[in-house]
Amino acid sequence: MKRRAPLTAVALAGSLALAGCSGSGSGTADLSVSSPYMPQPVSADMAAGFLTITNKGGAKDELTSVSSDIAGQVTMHSTVGGAMEEKSSFVIPAHGRLVFRSGANHLMFEKLKRKPKQGQTITVKLTFAGSGPLTVSMPVKSATYVPSTGG
Numbered sequence: 001m002k003r004r005a006p007l008t009a010v011a012l013a014g015s016l017a018l019a020g021c022s023g024s025g026s027g028t029a030d031l032s033v034s035s036p037y038m039p040q041p042v043s044a045d046m047a048a049g050f051l052t053i054t055n056k057g058g059a060k061d062e063l064t065s066v067s068s069d070i071a072g073q074v075t076m077h078s079t080v081g082g083a084m085e086e087k088s089s090f091v092i093p094a095h096g097r098l099v100f101r102s103g104a105n106h107l108m109f110e111k112l113k114r115k116p117k118q119g120q121t122i123t124v125k126l127t128f129a130g131s132g133p134l135t136v137s138m139p140v141k142s143a144t145y146v147p148s149t150g151g
Contacts, residue, residue: 030057049107072111
């Protein structure tokens with residue numbers, strides 16, 4: 001009986017620790033979007049887009065696709081050492097951020113159905129592997145716009 005008591009205590013402590021983890025909601029992603037913008041495109045058929053996705057949750061998620069009614073397709077790219085590479089997805093780490101900014105990760109709006117003009121707002125749908133989709137209003141800024149946050 002003395003042997004069982006310590007084992008029972010260890011099992012109980014383990015169960016309480018697991019219950020604490022699952023009860024806190026930390027096992028899911030909690031996504032939000034900030035600083036979205038599109039510089040007014042200089043091309044009639046292509047534009048870039050930038051934004052930051054923040055994950056306040058305890059689990060990572062993955063941006064798997066982006067769409068917009070103004071473009072035939074929206075592709076995701078990373079730029080490393082001056083070379084642009086198309087990506088099929090981007091991970092948003094738990095308690096982390098995914099930043100799309102000029103000269104780095106960015107969105108490419110291809111086959112534009114109309115050329116967005118400064119002052120307009122476009123709608124962008126972000127689709128994730130685990131979380132529900134997010135719809136973002138993306139303002140069109142001047143072609144030379146640089147955000148004060150550097151992002």
